[in-house]
Amino acid sequence: MKECRYFELQIASIGIRVESCVPVEISERCRYFMSEKRISDADVRIAVKYGEFEFGGHETVHSLGNIQIRKKEKEILKIKYTDYSMRMVEWVAKWEQTKKRKGGACFYEIFVPGQSEGMKNMNPLMFVELSDFFLRFDAVILHSAVVDYKGNGILFTAPSGTGKSTQASLWELYKEAEVINGDRAIIRKYENGYQVYGSPYAGSSRIYKNKRAKVKAVAVLRQGRTNRIRRISRKEAYISLFSELSVSEWDRSVIEGQAQWLEKFIDTVPVYLLECRPDREAVEVLYSELKAGINDNG
Numbered sequence: 107m108k109e110c111r112y113f114e115l116q117i118a119s120i121g122i123r124v125e126s127c128v129p130v131e132i133s134e135r136c137r138y139f140m141s142e143k144r145i146s147d148a149d150v151r152i153a154v155k156y157g158e159f160e161f162g163g164h165e166t167v168h169s170l171g172n173i174q175i176r177k178k179e180k181e182i183l184k185i186k187y188t189d190y191s192m193r194m195v196e197w198v199a200k201w202e203q204t205k206k207r208k209g210g211a212c213f214y215e216i217f218v219p220g221q222s223e224g225m226k227n228m229n230p231l232m233f234v235e236l237s238d239f240f241l242r243f244d245a246v247i248l249h250s251a252v253v254d255y256k257g258n259g260i261l262f263t264a265p266s267g268t269g270k271s272t273q274a275s276l277w278e279l280y281k282e283a284e285v286i287n288g289d290r291a292i293i294r295k296y297e298n299g300y301q302v303y304g305s306p307y308a309g310s311s312r313i314y315k316n317k318r319a320k321v322k323a324v325a326v327l328r329q330g331r332t333n334r335i336r337r338i339s340r341k342e343a344y345i346s347l348f349s350e351l352s353v354s355e356w357d358r359s360v361i362e363g364q365a366q367w368l369e370k371f372i373d374t375v376p377v378y379l380l381e382c383r384p385d386r387e388a389v390e391v392l393y394s395e396l397k398a399g400i401n402d403n404g
Contacts, residue, residue, distance in 0.1 A: 109127075110126060110127040111130070112124065112125055113126070113132055115141055116139060117231070117303070118240070118243070118303040120245075121147065121150065122148060122150045123148035123211075125153050125154070126153075126154035126225075127154065127155045127156065128156060128218045128225060130224055130225045131228060133228060133229045133306070135307075136228070136230070138306070138314055138315065139316045150212045152230055155215070155216065156219070157217045157218070159195075159217040163178050164183055167356045172188070173186055173187075174187070174192065180202050181201075182235075183198055184234070185197075185199075194219075196222070197216055197217065197218045197233075198216070199215070199216050199233035200217070203238075212239075214233055214234065235357070236354075237354040237357075238354050238360045240294075241364060244296075246352070246368070247291070247305065247352040248261065248350055249350040250270060250287075250324070251270035251271050252274070252287045253277045254283060255277065255281055255400065258320065259318075259320055260322055260323055261302060261325065262274055263324060263326055263350045264326060264327035264350070265350075269382070269384060271309075271311045273380075273384070273389075274288070276385070280386050284317070285311075285313050285315075286302075286313070286317045286318075287303075287305055287307075287308055287314055287315065289308045289310075289311055290352065292304075293321060295371070299320060300371065300375060301318045301319070302318060304316055304318070321375050323375065323395075324377045324378070325380040326377060326378065326380065327380055330383065331383070333380075335378050335380045337377070337379075338379045340372055340373070342377075344372060347372065348365065378395065380392055
């Protein structure tokens with residue numbers, strides 16, 4: 107009988123407990139989110155075991171590379187194949203759209219073929235559909251770099267290559283802010299407002315800190331010859347931000363849920379268009395717009 111091991115992580119204040127009877131190696135980026143103490147009341151439980159999964163009547167609803175999503179009524183499977191031939195299964199993740207819960211937690215079962223030697227660079231979130239998963243906790247992933255300036259979370263969002271990481275690093279240089287995530291941050295709604303968290307996804311920046319800050323504002327970036335800023339309309343904000351969300355294209359109910367989440371978010375949090383150069387003035391232009399609501403005394 108193989109000995110099972112436990113791994114516990116905290117991501118966006120979501121307790122994730124992995125019980126694996128398969129040899130695993132947690133990825134480097136996820137080690138930053140490992141919990142120092144045991145989570146007795148984990149929000150999510152993931153059981154990884156050896157075993158073949160019998161497919162029967164599951165309809166393929168989405169494919170991307172060697173990942174496939176199949177669905178049968180409310181049961182959803184996420185399948186990873188060893189290559190693009192879609193013949194040999196590497197693992198199957200199973201959950202239910204009805205927020206199946208076991209012991210008070212969302213519960214996922216992972217089936218790994220018996221001939222497998224284990225998992226390297228394991229990220230527990232690889233088993234889930236991210237947008238569906240985080241929406242269960244009133245959260246979304248936004249393609250953005252984030253700084254924490256004295257407890258104020260400022261997000262920079264734009265298509266890749268526009269300068270998100272550059273603007274974040276300028277705040278670190280000139281305002282002594284801390285970059286807590288370089289590419290994909292998690293924003294979670296609470297009764298008293300929104301918190302932004304670092305995530306295990308950081309693109310080429312490799313900045314993924316297990317920290318959070320209260321959301322102060324979002325700056326939609328556009329490269330320009332001069333530095334200037336304006337608060338944009340609700341419609342502009344919606345279009346700009348929705349295009350940068352991580353979205354389950356195959357699941358209409360999740361898309362609708364994210365749309366409703368975003369509508370509430372932009373009614374609460376100011377969204378600006380920052381046309382900018384990669385210089386100190388760009389920092390000062392945004393800071394001047396926000397400083398009335400920032401406590402510079404920490």
